[in-house]
Amino acid sequence: KRVAVLISGTGTNLKSLLEATHNRGDIMRAEIVLVVSNKHNVEGLNIARKAGVPTKVIDHKNYESRTSFDMALDKVLSNYGIQLVCLAGFMRILSGEFVSRWRGRLVNIHPALLPLFKGTHAHKQALDAGVRITGCTVHFVEEGVDCGAIITQESVPIYPRDTEDSLCERVKTGEHKAYPRALELVATERVKLDLDSGKLVWT
Numbered sequence: 001k002r003v004a005v006l007i008s009g010t011g012t013n014l015k016s017l018l019e020a021t022h023n024r025g026d027i028m029r030a031e032i033v034l035v036v037s038n039k040h041n042v043e044g045l046n047i048a049r050k051a052g053v054p055t056k057v058i059d060h061k062n063y064e065s066r067t068s069f070d071m072a073l074d075k076v077l078s079n080y081g082i083q084l085v086c087l088a089g090f091m092r093i094l095s096g097e098f099v100s101r102w103r104g105r106l107v108n109i110h111p112a113l114l115p116l117f118k119g120t121h122a123h124k125q126a127l128d129a130g131v132r133i134t135g136c137t138v139h140f141v142e143e144g145v146d147c148g149a150i151i152t153q154e155s156v157p158i159y160p161r162d163t164e165d166s167l168c169e170r171v172k173t174g175e176h177k178a179y180p181r182a183l184e185l186v187a188t189e190r191v192k193l194d195l196d197s198g199k200l201v202w203t
């Protein structure tokens with residue numbers, strides 16, 4: 001599968017997906033052929049360049065509406081013959097129109113055990129709730145935020161002295177396991193999204 005990874009920042013998930021597909025691309029049936037960022041000069045773009053992967057920056061400030069931004073994004077993905085889109089720290093909400101076009105071929109990683117702690121500041125929500133275990137979730141993207149069918153999850157302990165930063169770092173080690181595993185499951189079509197029920201189907 002020709003895969004595009006969408007980023008907005010540091011790109012550590014991109015890095016783990018690049019390593020996984022570089023080392024086991026044949027088994028995973030996935031090749032990252034494009035990296036798109038909505039922000040200039042982010043570390044993830046350097047990671048892509050070092051890996052020799054084409055990059056595109058689509059700055060949402062250049063578009064007067066969410067729809068026109070999403071249309072520009074869709075055009076680039078289509079031009080590259082993209083078959084699967086991975087959101088990895090991509091911080092723009094995608095329009096319902098874009099999601100319906102890519103539904104079942106669009107996945108995201110969230111830094112909490114969904115359905116707990118949706119939205120932004122997931123680590124702060126977990127610390128404030130006083131939970132002892134958190135983690136990350138890779139899910140299919142739906143129009144609603146952080147509510148699509150769950151593909152993989154990894155659990156991570158929370159320690160008494162944890163801060164948002166220490167917790168973010170520990171959760172990311174779980175993300176770098178969960179995302180490559182999820183990409184392999186989706187790219188090899190061992191899991192699919194049932195478009196009618198919105199549920200995960202194991203083939």
Ligand SMILES: Nc1nc2ccc(CNc3ccc(C(=O)NCCCC(=O)O)cc3)cc2c(=O)[nH]1
Pocket residue numbers: 087090091092093094095096099108119120141142143144145146147
């Ligand atoms: N439709 C759909 N699109 C998404 C786009 C990105 C992410 C990544 N996780 C995200 C979760 C939340 C946000 C958020 O609320 N940001 C503040 C508003 C930013 C903006 O104005 O765009 C962004 C990304 C998830 C989704 C999703 O679950 N569904």
Ligand SMILES: N[C@@H]1O[C@H](COP(=O)(O)O)[C@@H](O)[C@H]1O
Pocket residue numbers: 007008009010011012013014044088089090109110111136172175
């Ligand atoms: N979607 C969330 O945004 C962060 C991206 O980190 P990175 O992959 O850019 O390092 C990760 O914590 C991920 O769960």
